[in-house]
Amino acid sequence: MATMQRLQNTGLELFYAQGYYDTSIDDILKKLDLSKGAFYYHFDSKEDFFIQIIQNLLARKIYSTLIEPIEGHENPLTLITKCFDDAMETAVHNEMDYGCILSNFLTEFNGKNEVIMRHLNEIVTVWEVNLVTALQKGKFNGYLDRHVDCEAAATFLMSSYFGVRILMTSAAPASKKYRFMSQLRQYFKSIEANPVNS
Amino acid sequence: MATMQRLQNTGLELFYAQGYYDTSIDDILKKLDLSKGAFYYHFDSKEDFFIQIIQNLLARKIYSTLIEPIEGHENPLTLITKCFDDAMETAVHNEMDYGCILSNFLTEFNGKNEVIMRHLNEIVTVWEVNLVTALQKGKFNGYLDRHVDCEAAATFLMSSYFGVRILMTSAAPASKKYRFMSQLRQYFKSIEANPVNS
């Protein structure tokens, strides 16, 4: 029972750092001082192993960092701002940052493994739905301008977050974060409810 | 001479579609009906091969699609809008789209190969510098608001483009493009020179 958890935790760790195809099962086993037998007792294949990691660990991780923080009745723009700020801050402080784990896997498996892509896209959809819902609720509560296209805003937000996490891995992550947040606020200012017209 | 070009072209094609680590030299050679001898006569190693591809093909491709179109004396916001629109349109029409080639490679090599990362980041920097320059020129020419942080705007634009190209590969690329462009225009409206104050 504990072995299965350890395998999954270390698996996600290495898959995130080195990529799925560039991480061998032996890499994971070596790090845990386990043998092939232990692995194939718990999992059918490397793919099955990864899918279980997605469902057990990745989905929860995305939920706790990107979805749960934007739930609430306050101004969604404030919540999203803080959510992104926090997520990027942990990336800045992590000396070994490899970008957004979800976006990395999306990139790696796109066009290569449809089964895994379906599982990953499911997480993306959950994020998107929650973002749209939060924005619509914000519009209903008078925080957003009435003309805002919430689906479009969600797509724009997801895009910008995925992208900035890539840029942050290259150089000067703190500076990239600061610049990004300033323009995010700029964008939010342009879609928030205009107090003059209300 | 022609063989070297064919190798590089097919190499980039497959590296883009399947990733560097998941594309073997034999894959490329099989597609061209060539042998190992032909490959290692022209290139020292797989890594050397890829670096030459970056410098000879990738850099030019990025330049022609993302940099050259924004050079000019017109409103940079208009130029960037059209540039992004065109780039995404070709992605929409390409039934086999694997996202932004530059961002894909950045994701794949991050933390794995510093040499290649340096070459890729060089291209990113060139793009960034040209974006900042175009925005600053636009500010000087009265197209942008005086208070706009051009470096921040460039980071924001690069982020959002990288990200939306990831989202476009998953599902409904045309819809994603439409939504993205609408919010890009929204953002641009918020940083353009305010005719009321000028």
Added chain:
DNA sequence: CTATAAAAAGACCACATGGTCGGATTTACC
């Protein structure tokens, strides 16, 4: 035609990978 070098062929090597399998060891339970 021939000499010479560029270009390409393809057999070969050492190594790593995902996966299998029979057996050893531990654990839980009566």
Added chain:
DNA sequence: GGTAAATCCGACCATGTGGTCTTTTTATAG
């Protein structure tokens, strides 16, 4: 203590990989 199931070991296999090396083909100039 004994038994059976759960857990784990590690040798083994087929395949694929990047890379080397010798040999052959091709082109080019005298």
